[in-house]
Amino acid sequence: MKIRRVAIDTHPENTAFLLRAGGEFAPEQFQAMRKVAIGDCTASILATLAIVDDERLLAPGEIGLGEQAFRRLGLPDGAEVSVRQAPPPHSLEFVRRKIDGDTLEDAEIGEIIRDIVAYRYSPMEIGAFLVACAGFMTTQETLALTRAMADAGRRLHWPPGAIVDKHCIGGIPGNRTSMIVVPIVAAHGLVMPKTSSRAITSPSGTADTMEVLASVDLSAAKLKAVVEREHAVLAWGGRVNLSPADDILISVERPLRIDTFDQMVASILSKKLAAGSTHLLIDIPVGPTAKVRSQAEAVRLRKLFEYVGRKLGLILDIVFTDGSQPVGRGVGPVLEARDVMAVLRNDPAAPADLRERALMLAGRVLEFDPDLEGGAGLARARVLLESGAALAAMERIIDAQGRRAVAPELGALEYDVRADQRGSVAAIDCHLIARIARAAGAPMDKGAGIDLLRKVGDRVLQGDVLFRIHAESAAGLAFARELAAASPAYSVAT
Amino acid sequence: MKIRRVAIDTHPENTAFLLRAGGEFAPEQFQAMRKVAIGDCTASILATLAIVDDERLLAPGEIGLGEQAFRRLGLPDGAEVSVRQAPPPHSLEFVRRKIDGDTLEDAEIGEIIRDIVAYRYSPMEIGAFLVACAGFMTTQETLALTRAMADAGRRLHWPPGAIVDKHCIGGIPGNRTSMIVVPIVAAHGLVMPKTSSRAITSPSGTADTMEVLASVDLSAAKLKAVVEREHAVLAWGGRVNLSPADDILISVERPLRIDTFDQMVASILSKKLAAGSTHLLIDIPVGPTAKVRSQAEAVRLRKLFEYVGRKLGLILDIVFTDGSQPVGRGVGPVLEARDVMAVLRNDPAAPADLRERALMLAGRVLEFDPDLEGGAGLARARVLLESGAALAAMERIIDAQGRRAVAPELGALEYDVRADQRGSVAAIDCHLIARIARAAGAPMDKGAGIDLLRKVGDRVLQGDVLFRIHAESAAGLAFARELAAASPAYSVAT
Numbered sequence: 001m002k003i004r005r006v007a008i009d010t011h012p013e014n015t016a017f018l019l020r021a022g023g024e025f026a027p028e029q030f031q032a033m034r035k036v037a038i039g040d041c042t043a044s045i046l047a048t049l050a051i052v053d054d055e056r057l058l059a060p061g062e063i064g065l066g067e068q069a070f071r072r073l074g075l076p077d078g079a080e081v082s083v084r085q086a087p088p089p090h091s092l093e094f095v096r097r098k099i100d101g102d103t104l105e106d107a108e109i110g111e112i113i114r115d116i117v118a119y120r121y122s123p124m125e126i127g128a129f130l131v132a133c134a135g136f137m138t139t140q141e142t143l144a145l146t147r148a149m150a151d152a153g154r155r156l157h158w159p160p161g162a163i164v165d166k167h168c169i170g171g172i173p174g175n176r177t178s179m180i181v182v183p184i185v186a187a188h189g190l191v192m193p194k195t196s197s198r199a200i201t202s203p204s205g206t207a208d209t210m211e212v213l214a215s216v217d218l219s220a221a222k223l224k225a226v227v228e229r230e231h232a233v234l235a236w237g238g239r240v241n242l243s244p245a246d247d248i249l250i251s252v253e254r255p256l257r258i259d260t261f262d263q264m265v266a267s268i269l270s271k272k273l274a275a276g277s278t279h280l281l282i283d284i285p286v287g288p289t290a291k292v293r294s295q296a297e298a299v300r301l302r303k304l305f306e307y308v309g310r311k312l313g314l315i316l317d318i319v320f321t322d323g324s325q326p327v328g329r330g331v332g333p334v335l336e337a338r339d340v341m342a343v344l345r346n347d348p349a350a351p352a353d354l355r356e357r358a359l360m361l362a363g364r365v366l367e368f369d370p371d372l373e374g375g376a377g378l379a380r381a382r383v384l385l386e387s388g389a390a391l392a393a394m395e396r397i398i399d400a401q402g403r404r405a406v407a408p409e410l411g412a413l414e415y416d417v418r419a420d421q422r423g424s425v426a427a428i429d430c431h432l433i434a435r436i437a438r439a440a441g442a443p444m445d446k447g448a449g450i451d452l453l454r455k456v457g458d459r460v461l462q463g464d465v466l467f468r469i470h471a472e473s474a475a476g477l478a479f480a481r482e483l484a485a486a487s488p489a490y491s492v493a494t
Numbered sequence: 495m496k497i498r499r500v501a502i503d504t505h506p507e508n509t510a511f512l513l514r515a516g517g518e519f520a521p522e523q524f525q526a527m528r529k530v531a532i533g534d535c536t537a538s539i540l541a542t543l544a545i546v547d548d549e550r551l552l553a554p555g556e557i558g559l560g561e562q563a564f565r566r567l568g569l570p571d572g573a574e575v576s577v578r579q580a581p582p583p584h585s586l587e588f589v590r591r592k593i594d595g596d597t598l599e600d601a602e603i604g605e606i607i608r609d610i611v612a613y614r615y616s617p618m619e620i621g622a623f624l625v626a627c628a629g630f631m632t633t634q635e636t637l638a639l640t641r642a643m644a645d646a647g648r649r650l651h652w653p654p655g656a657i658v659d660k661h662c663i664g665g666i667p668g669n670r671t672s673m674i675v676v677p678i679v680a681a682h683g684l685v686m687p688k689t690s691s692r693a694i695t696s697p698s699g700t701a702d703t704m705e706v707l708a709s710v711d712l713s714a715a716k717l718k719a720v721v722e723r724e725h726a727v728l729a730w731g732g733r734v735n736l737s738p739a740d741d742i743l744i745s746v747e748r749p750l751r752i753d754t755f756d757q758m759v760a761s762i763l764s765k766k767l768a769a770g771s772t773h774l775l776i777d778i779p780v781g782p783t784a785k786v787r788s789q790a791e792a793v794r795l796r797k798l799f800e801y802v803g804r805k806l807g808l809i810l811d812i813v814f815t816d817g818s819q820p821v822g823r824g825v826g827p828v829l830e831a832r833d834v835m836a837v838l839r840n841d842p843a844a845p846a847d848l849r850e851r852a853l854m855l856a857g858r859v860l861e862f863d864p865d866l867e868g869g870a871g872l873a874r875a876r877v878l879l880e881s882g883a884a885l886a887a888m889e890r891i892i893d894a895q896g897r898r899a900v901a902p903e904l905g906a907l908e909y910d911v912r913a914d915q916r917g918s919v920a921a922i923d924c925h926l927i928a929r930i931a932r933a934a935g936a937p938m939d940k941g942a943g944i945d946l947l948r949k950v951g952d953r954v955l956q957g958d959v960l961f962r963i964h965a966e967s968a969a970g971l972a973f974a975r976e977l978a979a980a981s982p983a984y985s986v987a988t
Contacts, residue, residue, distance in 0.1 A: 008544050135629035258590075
C-alpha cells in the first residue's frame with residue numbers, strides 16, 4: 001500500500017487510516033486489526049487503526065498516516081509499505097503477570113520499557129502497567145525500572161570528576177531554590193549541569209521560571225558548551241531526550257494522578273543517571289498539604305532513594321525541609337524570577353525564607369567538594385552569595401544560554417484576596433495556592449500567578465490583603481477569583 | 495460551532511476533530527483540551543480531540559464528529575453546539591483512591607459504572623479501574639459492582655414464578671450443553687429465557703452455534719414472544735442491551751486479558767440479574783488447562799458466587815465439572831451444532847460425554863421446580879430427552895426464533911493431525927485446541943473448526959488421525975496447520 005499523509009494530529013497516539021471499502025481487507029479482519037504494523041524493510045511503526053468511509057480522504061490502496069505517525073515512521077509521502085495486523089508486544093505478558101501480583105525480573109521490566117519507548121504500547125496498556133506497579137513493587141523492581149528508563153534514551157557524558165546536582169520532589173509553590181543554588185555552586189567551581197522540567201501540575205517549573213530570564217531550550221551541544229564555560233547550566237531537560245520513557249509514563253500518570261514513591265524515585269533517578277550526575281542532593285519537603293505528609297512517610301521515601309541510588313552508583317544526600325507553606329512570595333514564572341533575582345542581588349526586601357533555604361541546600365551541595373573542610377559548606381555558600389559572586393555567575397549563565405531581549409512582564413490584571421477577620425495566619429494550603437495560580441494562567445501566561453503578601457504567623461487586620469492574584473487575561477483572573485472564593489487558601493485564627 | 499459528520503470510525507472511542515487554525519481556540523488551549531464536551535441543551539457527549547490542519551476536512555467554525563461520536567450525540571449534521579474543555583468525571587477520584595489501595599463505597603462504585611456507561615471514561619481510565627480492582631476487591635465491592643452493572647442497562651421483566659437459567663464460566667471447547675439443557679427444561683415446562691454471548695476469545699459462543707440453526711439477533715419484544723410461546727429462547731444477549739457496562743468493561747479486559755474471579759462474578763451475575771433470572775445453575779469446569787485449575791480455586795470462586803448471589807436475591811446452584819479435556823467432538827459453530835442435534839435426536843453415534851453432562855445439568859435445573867420430587871431431576875431429564883420431547887421443543891424454538899433457510903456448511907478444506915507414535919491419549923490442551931480452531935477461522939467462518947476424533951484414554955496407532963481441522967479459506971487452514979505443528983495439542987503416552 002502507499003502512504004498518504006493525513007493532516008490530523010492525534011498526539012500522543014499514532015493513528016493510521018484505512019478505507020473500509022478498499023478491497024484490501026475483509027470486514028471481519030478490521031475487527032482483529034485494532035493495531036497495525038506499517039513499514040518497509042527500513043522502518044516500521046505501530047498505529048491504532050481508524051476506518052474511513054469517505055473516498056475523498058483516502059483512495060483504495062492507500063494507508064493514511066496522522067501527523068505523528070507520519071513523522072515517527074519517517075518515510076516519504078507515497079512510499080510503498082506493507083500493512084499487517086500487529087501482534088501485541090510480547091512484554092504485555094509481563095504486564096499481565098504484574099497485574100496478577102507477580103514480581104518481575106530485571107530483563108522483563110527492561111523489555112517493557114523498551115517497548116514503551118518504541119511506542120508499541122497504547123495509553124491503556126501503559127496505564128495498566130503503571131496501576132499494577134502502583135499496587136505493589138519490590139525495591140528490586142524499582143531499581144530495574146530506574147535503570148531501564150535511564151538506558152532507554154540519550155546519556156550525557158562529562159569529563160571525570162564530581163558532577164553535582166540537586167532535585168526537589170516538588171509540591172511547594174514558590175520553592176525556586178535551584179536558580180539560587182546553581183549560581184552559588186558554579187561560583188565555587190563545582191560542575192552542576194542542571195536540567196529541569198516544565199511545570200506538569202504546578203504553576204511553574206524551574207525551566208518555566210528560568211525562561212523569564214534566558215533561553216532554556218538548548219541542544220545537547222549548546223548545553224555542553226555552556227557548562228564548559230560557566231561550570232553550570234539551567235536548561236529544560238525535555239530538549240535533550242533524557243529518559244524519554246519518563247516523559248511517556250508521566251503523560252499517563254498525570255491524567256490518572258498516579259504519584260507513588262516508586263514512580264517518583266524511578267523518574268528522578270533515571271533522569272539524573274541519564275544526565276551523568278555523580279552526586280545528588282534530594283530535597284523532600286514535609287507538610288500537611290505537601291506531597292509527603294509525615295516524617296514516617298519521608299523516611300520511607302528516603303530509604304527507597306538510598307537503596308536505588310546506591311545500587312546505581314550515585315552518591316546521595318537527602319534532606320527533609322519544611323513543607324508547611326509556600327516558600328518566598330511569588331508563585332508563577334515572572335513572580336518567582338523576581339524573588340530569585342532579589343535574593344541573588346542581596347536585596348534587603350528579598351524573601352528571607354527562600355534565601356535561607358537556598359543557602360542551606362547550596363551548603364550541602366558544596367559539601368560534595370572533597371577539598372572543602374567538612375561542615376564548611378553553609379558558610380562558604382553565604383560568602384559566595386553575599387559577595388555578589390553568585391549573582392555574577394547567574395548573569396554569566398543567562399548570557400551564555402541567551403538572555404531574553406524583552407523580559408515578560410507581570411500580569412497587569414490584579415485582584416486582592418483579603419482577610420475577613422483579624423488574627424494571625426494559621427495555615428496556607430500549598431495545593432490550593434498552586435491551583436489558583438494555574439487558574440490565573442500560570443505557567444502558560446508567564447506574568448500570571450500569585451503574590452503572597454502574608455505568610456504563616458503574620459498578624460492581620462480585617463480587610464488586609466492576604467495575597468494578590470495577577471493575570472494576563474480577564475478569563476484567567478475571573479477563573480482564579482472564583483476558585484479563591486470557593487475554597488479559602490488561607491486560614492486566619494483569631 | 496456547527497457539527498460536521500466526518501466519515502471516520504474510531505470505535506470504541508468517540509473522536510472529535512477541530513481545525514488548528516480555526517481561530518476559536520489558542521494553541522495552548524488545545525493542550526488542555528484532550529477531552530471535550532460537545533452538545534446543546536438537549537444532548538451532550540464527551541470525545542477525544544484530534545487536531546486537523548487541512549481545511550478541506552473542516553471549515554473554521556465547524557467541529558467534526560467521527561461516526562461513533564456523531565451517532566451517540568444524535569444531533570443532525572450542521573446543528574449548532576457548544577464545545578468546551580471537559581472536566582474529568584468526578585468519579586475518577588474514586589478510581590484514584592482505589593489505585594491507592596482504598597476500599598470504595600457502594601455509591602462510589604455506582605457512580606463509576608454510570609460514568610463508564612455514559613462513555614465518560616477513556617479506555618485508559620477504564621483500564622486503570624479494572625487493574626486497580628484486579629489488585630484487590632472486597633466481597634462487598636464485588637457485590638456493589640454487580641448491582642451497579644445490572645442497574646446500568648435494560649432489565650427484562652417476566653410474570654411471577656421461577657425464571658431459571660444456567661451459565662458455564664467457559665474455557666472448555668465443545669462444551670455446548672446449553673443448547674441441550676434449554677429444550678429439556680422447556681419440554682418440562684419451566685421458563686428458561688437463555689441469552690448468551692458470542693465468542694470473545696473462544697472458537698464459538700452459544701449464540702454463534704445457535705445461529706447455525708436459527709436467528710439469534712432478537713429484539714426484546716420478539717424474545718418475549720418466543721418465551722411466551724415456547725417457555726424458552728436461545729438468543730444473543732448483545733441485542734437487548736443487558737448490562738451494557740459489562741460489554742464496555744470486556745472490551746478493555748480482553749486486550750489486557752484481565753480475568754479475575756471478581757470480574758467474572760460481576761459480569762455473569764449482572765447479566766443474569768438484568769435478564770430477570772430468579773434461579774441459576776453455574777457450571778465451573780475444573781482442569782489443568784481450564785479457567786479454574788484446582789479444587790481450592792473452584793471453592794473460592796463458588797463462595798464468591800454464593801455471597802453475591804444471595805445478597806442479590808438469586809437462588810444459585812453451583813456445580814464443579816470435569817474440565818480436563820474438550821467436551822463432545824466438534825469445536826466451532828457448525829461442528830458443535832452437529833453434536834448438539836445428534837444428542838437431541840438420540841443418535842447412537844452422538845458424543846456420550848456431551849449427552850451425559852447436559853443431562854446432569856438439565857437435571858439440576860429441573861430440581862429448581864418446587865413440584866418435582868427432590869432428586870428426581872436427572873431421571874426426568876433423561877425421559878424428556880429419550881422420548882423425543884426435548885428434540886420437539888428444540889425444533890419449536892428454532893421455528894419461533896426463525897429457522898435458517900440455508901444452513902451453513904462444514905468447511906470443505908481439511909487437514910488431519912496424526913499421532914506420531916502409538917500409545918494412548920494422555921491429555922488434550924483446551925487452550926491450544928481453542929486457538930487452533932480460531933486460527934482456522936471460527937467463529938467468523940461458521941464451518942471452520944476442529945473435529946476431535948480421539949479423546950483422552952483412547953488407544954492410537956502411529957499415523958492415526960487425532961483431530962481434523964476444517965476451514966473455509968486456504969489462509970485459515972494454513973494458519974491453523976502452522977499453529978498445530980508448532981504446539982502439539984495432544985500428548986500421547988506410550
